[in-house]
Amino acid sequence: MRKPLLMTPGPTQVHESVRQAMAEDITNPDLDQDFFEYYKETCNKLKKILKTENDVLILNGEGILGLEAACASLIEPGDRILCIDNGIFGKGFKDFAEIYGAEVIYYKGDYRKAIDVERLKEFLEKDNKFKLATLVHCETPSGITNPVDKICPLLNKYGILSVVDSVSAIGGEPIEVDRWNMDVVLGGSQKCISASPGLTFLSISEKAWKVIKNREVPIASFYCNLGLWENWYKEKWFPYTQPISNIYGLNTAIERILEENNYIERHRKIGKAVRRSIKKAGLELYPLDGFSNTVTTMLIPEGVTFSEINNHMLEKHNIMIAGAFDYLKDKVVRIGHMGENCYEEKLYITLKGLDETIKSFGIEIEGSLHKHFVNEVY
Numbered sequence: 094m095r096k097p098l099l100m101t102p103g104p105t106q107v108h109e110s111v112r113q114a115m116a117e118d119i120t121n122p123d124l125d126q127d128f129f130e131y132y133k134e135t136c137n138k139l140k141k142i143l144k145t146e147n148d149v150l151i152l153n154g155e156g157i158l159g160l161e162a163a164c165a166s167l168i169e170p171g172d173r174i175l176c177i178d179n180g181i182f183g184k185g186f187k188d189f190a191e192i193y194g195a196e197v198i199y200y201k202g203d204y205r206k207a208i209d210v211e212r213l214k215e216f217l218e219k220d221n222k223f224k225l226a227t228l229v230h231c232e233t234p235s236g237i238t239n240p241v242d243k244i245c246p247l248l249n250k251y252g253i254l255s256v257v258d259s260v261s262a263i264g265g266e267p268i269e270v271d272r273w274n275m276d277v278v279l280g281g282s283q284k285c286i287s288a289s290p291g292l293t294f295l296s297i298s299e300k301a302w303k304v305i306k307n308r309e310v311p312i313a314s315f316y317c318n319l320g321l322w323e324n325w326y327k328e329k330w331f332p333y334t335q336p337i338s339n340i341y342g343l344n345t346a347i348e349r350i351l352e353e354n355n356y357i358e359r360h361r362k363i364g365k366a367v368r369r370s371i372k373k374a375g376l377e378l379y380p381l382d383g384f385s386n387t388v389t390t391m392l393i394p395e396g397v398t399f400s401e402i403n404n405h406m407l408e409k410h411n412i413m414i415a416g417a418f419d420y421l422k423d424k425v426v427r428i429g430h431m432g433e434n435c436y437e438e439k440l441y442i443t444l445k446g447l448d449e450t451i452k453s454f455g456i457e458i459e460g461s462l463h464k465h466f467v468n469e470v471y
């Protein structure tokens with residue numbers, strides 16, 4: 094298999110130390126008492142990144158499992174759910190909520206902008222009888238970061254639980270779960286955390302636990318049932334055998350992030366420099382505001398297609414970037430500058446490759462992407 098420089102917005106590159114950790118000898122995670130401590134320590138490290146005292150769980154499945162587990166565990170048939178939508182993941186939350194019987198009402202935002210908190214406030218003044226609201230921290234397909242720091246406290250004021258998909262933001266964008274009143278926040282191993290795909294994690298507030306425990310209708314799932322995990326540590330019991338090698342990797346990846354202690358600033362600096370380089374070159378970003386610091390989405394210039402750019406990037410430069418799906422299919426190119434991808438030298442190489450690629454199709458731009466980047470980043 095060809096192994097290109099992976100510059101997609103997840104999965105991201107996995108550092109050698111994380112890969113080595115995954116290769117370590119295993120123990121029996123259901124029987125070895127040390128493993129329960131190791132799992133707990135991994136959760137505690139995640140709590141530091143999330144800035145929370147809430148319980149954190151790691152589940153054996155990709156980010157989508159976290160999203161579905163939150164819906165399965167919190168929603169009862171007939172519950173009114175607000176789905177805050179300004180992108181593909183925001184919109185898609187509805188499908189998961191409906192599987193578990195929710196009556197879903199959309200709050201629709203502009204797809205090229207971050208959620209407008211003032212407009213949401215006006216909406217909630219008229220209608221706020223919702224058990225919970227789903228929202229997306231960073232809309233990965235469009236490269237937009239939503240102001241969850243303002244949205245979650247607003248929802249909290251109305252007694253609406255917040256369920257936040259922060260899969261592509263945790264480890265790259267600021268997040269303060271406790272201070273921002275975030276009830277359920279979920280992440281994945283393969284985005285800014287830069288571990289191998291396969292794990293999701295959730296922080297669960299007291300209020301959310303209460304809702305899970307006081308349901309009338311039992312949770313219609315086993316794998317997605319967060320309630321099963323309530324006493325895992327006290328009872329030293331997991332609902333199913335834990336993917337121990339993945340958890341070794343996750344623990345090591347989080348340790349790397351915590352040791353660096355400068356990851357938010359690094360993402361801010363690189364994200365800004367990538368955006369400015371694209372604009373200086375006369376190319377157009379997809380978002381009009383709310384620019385993500387973990388992924389940049391650029392409109393494909395006229396005269397070239399996504400597959401032409403993608404194939405050329407792979408064949409000539411051995412660099413993998415991404416397009417997008419749904420309504421953005423063939424409209425945008427995405428560069429993932431999250432986690433291990435988010436270093437100057439990697440973005441320099443990527444933008445140099447992209448610069449050559451775009452020009453090779455006869456498209457004229459102002460100057461060079463990588464030269465702009467050097468000027469912007471230093």
Ligand SMILES: *Cc1c(COP(=O)(O)O)cnc(C)c1O
Pocket residue numbers: 103155156157182229231232233234258259260261281284
């Ligand atoms: C990556 C991601 C997920 C997980 O979904 P996959 O496409 O299966 O990787 C969920 N939410 C967001 C916002 C993501 O970026």
